[in-house]
Amino acid sequence: MQGKEPNTLLQDFIEKCQVHNLKVTPQRVAIYRELFDSTEHPTVDAMFQVVKKKFPNISYDTVSRTMLTFAEIGMVDLVEVYGGAKRFDPNVSNHHHLHCVSCGKIFDFHSDHYNNLEIPDDVRRAFTVLTSRVVLKGICEKCSNPGKISP
Amino acid sequence: MQGKEPNTLLQDFIEKCQVHNLKVTPQRVAIYRELFDSTEHPTVDAMFQVVKKKFPNISYDTVSRTMLTFAEIGMVDLVEVYGGAKRFDPNVSNHHHLHCVSCGKIFDFHSDHYNNLEIPDDVRRAFTVLTSRVVLKGICEKCSNPGKISP
DNA sequence: TGACAAATAAGAATAATTCTTATTTAAGAA
């Protein structure tokens, strides 16, 4: 989202709200801004902490409901986790994830090959497949070299 | 696990415990039995409800700790979910998942092709990749045909 | 500008998990 001008971004948001009959409230705008600034995969609480700085009396519940609403209309994705708090992904384009089993961070990566995996016949017969994602578990660079000074 | 005789199964369990310096307690045996009878991907609470029938005064905490311990030693897997309770997979062989977005069930499926996906070079350079899984989202047969009488 | 459904804040309630403490027990040593 970094490539877009702020006004275009807000205009996009307003249009999406109109399409889905959602009111454009200042709370939603604030959450939207922070969410699409984020390159992480924030939890509700993480987003609450950030938004609260600019919108001190926003409630946790509002942040939670809003993020779920955004997920319902496909504005963000709910990310696969291994239990615990929900995490959200502002990047809804086709991509894949690597979970660091050491620090718990989730890293996005891209692969045309992974984007175009064929669905096995038996699966296709029994299910309507909507999305496909490759999920890797591993250890990230930082966790592999904890002492290393970054260049 | 259906193919193995009960005694062999128990023997396997005892050996795994010895290897990892875990005591063979009746609680652990009971949980192990139920877990490997299950073809679902149970939560702690689901397992607690089942085990409680045969072991009425077992505590939730014991079931929870035990399942996490089993996951730590690789006896079961922690399954990817989209928030909420942890779910466990007694099937630790290489397989893939389909999540029904309607009923929430997780279905296992197998694919040699998916088992042998190449890791993209840039990912391999930056991460030590331990496991790989394809996660599909879709709608299962039952949810697609809610009225249909099963054959 | 007014009406009204939708959205919000605040706090209570619920769900999932982990922690604390006292007690029990499996497993190896004597």
Added chain:
DNA sequence: TTCTTAAATAAGAATTATTCTTATTTGTCA
């Protein structure tokens, strides 16, 4: 077999994450 001890357990408190309830506020549209 009995003894010893660290590990495991039960019970309940505490914590974390989420959702619900209720009263109030506010976008949106007529």
